[in-house]
Amino acid sequence: MQFLCKEYQDGNPRVRSLVTETRIHLVPSLNPDGYELAREAGSELGNWALGHWTEEGYDLFENFPDLASALWAAEERKLVPHKFPNHHIPIPEHYLAEDATVRHSMGRGGRVVMGRWCLTLLCPLWQVAVETRAVMAWMDKNPFVLGANLQGGEKLVSYPFDTARPISETPAAAPRPPDDYEDDNPELQETPDHAIFRWLAISYASAHLTMTETFRGGCHTQDMTNAMGIVQGAKWHPRAGSMNDFSYLHTNCLELSIYLGCDKFPHESELQQEWENNKESLLTFMEQVHRGIKGLVTDQQGEPIANATIVVGGINHNIKTASSGDYWRILNPGEYRVLARAEGYNPSVKTCSVFYDIGATQCNFVLSRSNWKRIREIMAMNGNRPIRRIVPGRPMTPRERMRLRMRL
Numbered sequence: 001m002q003f004l005c006k007e008y009q010d011g012n013p014r015v016r017s018l019v020t021e022t023r024i025h026l027v028p029s030l031n032p033d034g035y036e037l038a039r040e041a042g043s044e045l046g047n048w049a050l051g052h053w054t055e056e057g058y059d060l061f062e063n064f065p066d067l068a069s070a071l072w073a074a075e076e077r078k079l080v081p082h083k084f085p086n087h088h089i090p091i092p093e094h095y096l097a098e099d100a101t102v103r104h105s106m107g108r109g110g111r112v113v114m115g116r117w118c119l120t121l122l123c124p125l126w127q128v129a130v131e132t133r134a135v136m137a138w139m140d141k142n143p144f145v146l147g148a149n150l151q152g153g154e155k156l157v158s159y160p161f162d163t164a165r166p167i168s169e170t171p172a173a174a175p176r177p178p179d180d181y182e183d184d185n186p187e188l189q190e191t192p193d194h195a196i197f198r199w200l201a202i203s204y205a206s207a208h209l210t211m212t213e214t215f216r217g218g219c220h221t222q223d224m225t226n227a228m229g230i231v232q233g234a235k236w237h238p239r240a241g242s243m244n245d246f247s248y249l250h251t252n253c254l255e256l257s258i259y260l261g262c263d264k265f266p267h268e269s270e271l272q273q274e275w276e277n278n279k280e281s282l283l284t285f286m287e288q289v290h291r292g293i294k295g296l297v298t299d300q301q302g303e304p305i306a307n308a309t310i311v312v313g314g315i316n317h318n319i320k321t322a323s324s325g326d327y328w329r330i331l332n333p334g335e336y337r338v339l340a341r342a343e344g345y346n347p348s349v350k351t352c353s354v355f356y357d358i359g360a361t362q363c364n365f366v367l368s369r370s371n372w373k374r375i376r377e378i379m380a381m382n383g384n385r386p387i388r389r390i391v392p393g394r395p396m397t398p399r400e401r402m403r404l405r406m407r408l
């Protein structure tokens with residue numbers, strides 16, 4: 001924050017452009033309780049777990065609703081997208097209750113795995129943290145497009161899905177214990193925006209001074225990134241109910257986790273070098289929000305249409321317009337067939353091109369009113385049965401006259 005303010009005042013054109021054209025939200029900490037614990041111990045006495053949980057014992061990053069499991073279950077039942085959406089999946093009602101709990105199952109070694117395969121004796125319950133509720137409300141209030149949560153203990157960029165999708169059981173296959181099933185047979189389910197997530201992750205890792213060093217290896221285990229500095233979360237550390245998965249499936253925002261270094265609590269004398277390692281990466285990453293398409297969806301009178309759906313051909317994940325009818329969609333360079341649709345309007349389709357240079361392509365839509373709403377009302381009055389065509393010259397039956405009067 002200090003860097004952005006100083007460089008803006010000093011006339012840095014890059015920073016001035018970024019600050020002027022981007023709504024930037026900076027959150028010092030989602031877990032101030034944990035930070036206080038770690039700060040009191042200091043870097044010399046701290047350990048990787050100190051400060052990871054809140055004062056009440058919650059891991060906030062894994063305290064969100066597991067929407068990925070709900071989506072995959074609906075896909076297996078052929079409900080997507082007609083009866084179950086592929087985007088903006090609603091938060092389950094039971095999760096919003098005052099006494100709501102989050103249930104996940106435990107794998108070998110105490111690792112949290114998919115709650116969907118949970119057995120009663122293996123399923124600890126956690127309350128939904130106050131901080132989690134606050135973050136979800138914040139996400140719903142602001143039309144975020146790109147986000148990153150900064151963590152420590154590793155040096156890589158992790159992108160969704162964080163959840164490992166269970167392999168579908170077949171009638172001929174003998175059921176296996178849930179913990180062994182998930183541990184031994186995870187299926188890496190890529191998001192529809194997998195290529196875009198990789199682009200975003202690489203934009204950070206490649207600009208970092210040390211993240212892609214080939215001789216480094218992993219901080220604690222083997223290098224899961226193949227010296228690229230990026231990894232899909234489910235391949236590295238599978239877990240359900242992550243903030244990244246929730247953000248992707250419930251909002252328009254593409255969220256990634258950036259692990260800044262092996263030392264979770266570097267000494268004060270090392271902070272300047274850590275800043276230099278990450279400065280260019282942070283700027284480059286924020287600039288990616290201006291890659292793709294953006295625009296405004298209005299009616300024929302120029303009034304904005306909120307909650308219109310933007311569909312990009314070839315990507316099975318849609319977004320919605322904000323309250324003022326505007327939208328932003330991060331896309332890799334290429335040519336896309338884009339459709340805008342809204343309840344009560346005829347859809348509109350156009351081709352939009354995305355270029356390699358930073359700067360989103362303007363792609364506006366004007367939707368005309370549709371008479372489908374009135375048609376559905378007439379069909380409902382007719383019991384949703386086909387409406388019989390009236391033949392000129394043939395007398396109407398009493399029932400036909402009655403139906404005609406009801407429609408009029």
